Amino acid sequence: METRIVDHPEFRLVGHAARVRLVHHGINPHIERHITALAMEEHLRLKALGNTEPRGLLAVSDDLDPDYAEGSELTFLHGVAVSTGTPVPGDLDIIDVPAGRWLVIRTTGPHPQTLQEAWATAATAWFPFNPWRMRPGPEIVAVHGPTSDVGTVTSDLWLPVEPS
Structure with missing residues (x-):
């Protein structure tokens, strides 16, 4: 598993949020419906707004059940990361x-x-086996897109941590 620890200044996650149910295996149909309901132009608008790491369109999970219980609710945001001070459209x-x-x-x-x-x-x-534990905060997935191998995707999973 390729891992790294990143110190990141404060930032904002902006996009379209919905309350959905947690699904542990396979594609989450609630998230899939949320994302596919957005027009292609909206995905492009969001992507153009992002200006900090994690880069690209993001899948953000927030307000998760502490036990990660299957079927529990969470806030899912399809969006991007922006630096604080970046003007954010009101919608x-x-x-x-x-x-x-x-x-x-x-x-x-x-x-x-x-x-x-x-x-x-x-x-x-x-x-x-590492001196870290989870801390409160959103969990973020940055999908970098398909590779040359059909069906293969490269992603970065960002988990908020603190020393244990």
């Missing part, structure tokens, strides 16, 4: 993110299976 939802450290896990493989497996591996094999 977008905003999640303010304080400065902090992030565990960034790079995944490459079938989506979303590889990403879901990376999260499970982090919980069972990375956190127990």
Whole structure:
């Protein structure tokens, strides 16, 4: 598992938010409906607005159940990261993110299976053997797009962490 720790100044996540149910395996149909309901022009508008890491269109999970119970509700935001002070159109939802450290896990493989497996591996094999623990904050997935191998996607999973 390719990992790195990143110190990141405060920033904002902006986009379109919805309350959805947590699904552990496979494509989340609630999230899929939320994203596909947006017009292509809206995806392009959001992408043009992003100006800080994590880059690109983001899948953000916030207000998660502490136990990550299957079927529990969370806030899902399809959007981008912007620096504080960036003007944000009034029709977008905003999640303010304080400065902090992030565990960034790079995944490459079938989506979303590889990403879901990376999260499970982090919980069972990375956190127990490293001096970090999760802290409050959104979990962010930056999808970099398909690779030359059909069906393979490279993504970065950003998890908020603090020293344990």
